Amino acid sequence: MKHNALTRRLAESPLAPVAALPVRFGDAARHNARIARRSAAWLFRSREHVHYTYDLEPLNLEHLAWFVATATGTGVDAVRGYLREVKEDDRLAAVIGATLARSPRRATTDPVVRYGRRLGWYAFVRALRPEFVVETGTNRGLGSVVTAAALLRNGSGTVATVDLDDRAGELIVPPYDAVIEHVTGDSLDFLAGPVARRRPIDLLLVDTGHTPEHERAELDAATPLLAPGAVVLATKSYCWPELQRWAERQQREFLYFHEKPRDHWYPGVGIGASFPALVRA
Ligand SMILES: C[S@@+](CC[C@H](N)C(=O)[O-])C[C@H]1O[C@@H](n2cnc3c(N)ncnc32)[C@H](O)[C@@H]1O
Structure with missing residues (x-):
């Protein structure tokens, strides 16, 4: 020039x-x-007023595939296949869509199924084949049923999920409820109780998103419950450093993926991932 x-x-x-x-x-x-x-x-297209759902930009999905591949030590092409698999799972979409359409809160619900970062959760479950997944923060149960769909595809494994809100978990319906245990209560009580301690946790999804102090307490409470090689994912890594600090204390790795919502004003959240230490030169 x-x-x-x-x-x-x-x-x-x-x-x-x-x-x-x-x-x-x-x-x-x-x-x-x-x-x-x-x-x-x-404002005209959507009726959602909280916990917005959205699809991800195509390039963002490609970043997500590489992120999951790196955090799980899986080939990126296999991960792309998992992402395709969940997007093309018509039964999962039909069950969620039908449940949302008859929700008591349907007036502020879009009966359209949009998974956002949970596509990545699905790929983690497919790649890692965990026997026991724990999710803190169920909300409607979108992440729980996406996780359950991956477990059902794997052919084994269960997910235990907890939420303070007694309206949480409305999407936990057949056939996905067969592999989901949903508890109402505080996540810290849950992590101290028998459901979370049933067997070592292979994959922990930290999604209460309450405060950094609460997330730190959840991570500390879950530490002795984790299986060797467990992977921990946290949504709020975009706004506080609890997972990365915990990873450093535990001599683990940390990576972060940020969502880029398609056709949405919302700037997105993300997936912080902590996984066992790689051998470094
Ligand atoms: C971001 S939403 C969870 C989203 C869900 N994992 C999904 O995939 O759609 C956070 C949820 O955590 C719950 N929550 C907040 N503090 C909590 C606590 N101390 N114990 C249990 N649940 C809590 C809230 O009620 C809310 O439903």
């Missing part, structure tokens, strides 16, 4: 910030206008 003498002198002069202001303003305004357009479309 050629610059003429005037633009060159301007770029190197003390007036450069003033000259750049319209361009900078235009960049920021275009970005914010894009978000405003998406927000307006979403």
